[in-house]
Amino acid sequence: MKRTTLSLIAGATALAAVTGFAALTAPEGTAAPEAAKATTRLPVERVGLACPAPSTSEVAETVYTSYTPAGTEAGKDGAGQPTALLRPAAGATADGGTGDGKKPAAAKAPATVTAPGKPVTAEADGAAVPALTGSATGALAPGWTVQQTTVVPAGGSRGLLGLTCGAPDTDFWFPAASTAQARHDYVHLTNPDDTAAVADIELYGPEGVLKSQFTEGIPVPAHSTVPVLLSTLTADAPQRDVTVHVTTRSGRVGAAVGVADDKLGSDWLSAAADPSGSAVLPGIPADAASVRLVVFAPGEDDADLKVELSTANGAIVPAGADTLHVKSGMTTSIDLPDLTRGSAASLFLTPEDPKRPVPVVAALQVVRGKGDKSEIAFIPAAGAISARATVADNRAKASTLVLTAPEADAQVKVTASAGSGAGAPVTKTVTVKARTTTPLADLAPQGLKGTYALTVEPVSGGKVYGARTLTVPQDGVPMFTVQTLADDRGTVEVPSAHQDLGVLD
DSSP states (O other), X not given: OOOOOOOSSOTTOTTOOOOSOOOOOOOTTOOOOOTTOSEEEEEOSEEEEEEOOOOSOTTOEEEEEEEOOTTOOOOHHHHSSOOEEEEEOBOOOTTSOOOSOOOOOOOOOOOOOOSTTSOEEEEEESSOOOOEEEEEEGGGOTTOEEEXXXXXXXXXXXXXXXXXXXXXXXXXXXXXXXXXTTBOOEEEEEEOSSSOEEEEEEEEETTEXXXXXXXXXXXXXXXXXXXXXXXXXXXXXXXXXXXXXXXXXXXXXXXXXXXEETTTEEEEEOOOOOOBSSEXXXXXXXXXXXXXXXXXXXXXXXXXXXXXXXXXTEEEOOTTOSEEEEOBTOEEEEEOTTOSTTSOEEEEEEESSTTSOOOBEEEEEEEESOGGGOEEEEEEOBOOOSSOEEEEEEOTTTEEEEEEOSSSXXXXXXXXXXXXXXXXXXXXXXXXXXXXXXXXXOOOOEEEESOEEEEEEEEEESOOEEEEEEEOOBTTBOOEEEEEOOBOOOEEEXXXXXXXXXXXX
């Protein structure tokens, strides 16, 4: 990787992105909605993101890939001249310090994004790369997606770390975190807004709430980041499996858990889908050496779940793991050895009694390789793709898209974008049979140079869930990372107006 640096402040740059806040105006000339319609759907015109600091390793090599899907135009007020602003977040620390004194990477403008439909990349290497916050407007806003991919070739944080920079929010669940001695898990809280936020962190182990300290009222100043080491938050014995709940009492933050395991490498743990009576965990690699399921029931009732493995041939019950009892307020985990047996798969969790669904959150810890050549990644429960989902930084012969339909047959449109260097976009229609999982590894655009983005749009049928696996082997280590697909929120529903409120007496 070339040792170039990343611009942190630029107009319409490679890193302004992803849904977080949306300013909506109806395009000029749009007819008034019919009275019978409760809502109408409009493209977003302003979006925000938060990207945590990628690594503390001096040998880390990070690539940011930014992409807006073609085909969605914002309203006139935001579509005239696309703009974007990125700033490095301040280096605040959980103990009130100001960081390690390292200066942010020097600013140098990367290629400028001028239109949707083509990804743009920028590189930033070393340990001094800061967290980033930013916003985009106009035609670049709808569906903007940013992928942060870091390779750490050696050291305690060795691994391939992948993360889709997230939208700021007020509530996050992270099953599969840990306070074990071999693990070094940090919750990164990044505030992209102009006002301060205040966050709380709760930890739940196998016996319930962990006795915590310094977890309430954590200040996160405007355009600032606060990394919090989980093991310092509790005096309880180290726990292999912990569920982390992040909430804000004021403001919003972007949140992600950076995981480093002394033996298994490192990766990002993204937030799981909101608590629900069922869960879908898509994209288990075909050659997974071990899979560990972690589930938490946040409500007052215990959850009894059916566990099913979805493969290309249908859904089956994993040997010895047909059901799982999850006590209220306690983190439950189970190892699933020899799970995939050479076939990419997904996991379905559903209530044993469909009439009594109990909300849960869930995630998978997946390991590939053996011994000192092992590598770790995480698959949180995903939400269904409602309108469109996008994942960036796909590479020739290194990316696999996995789609699953837990209820009914579904048809989707999959588009591989133009390459960041060259290549013509390609679109294909894919049918995913009910209760099966379909891996797709041959999606690269024609004449590809550089990286490309994948966009998935449901066409008909049942709900579809998906994930992308990126594999970058290095020195015999099968480095990989998995990103579940989330709806890119390129459009939002707004109430239909039934009267003119433009003039008030």
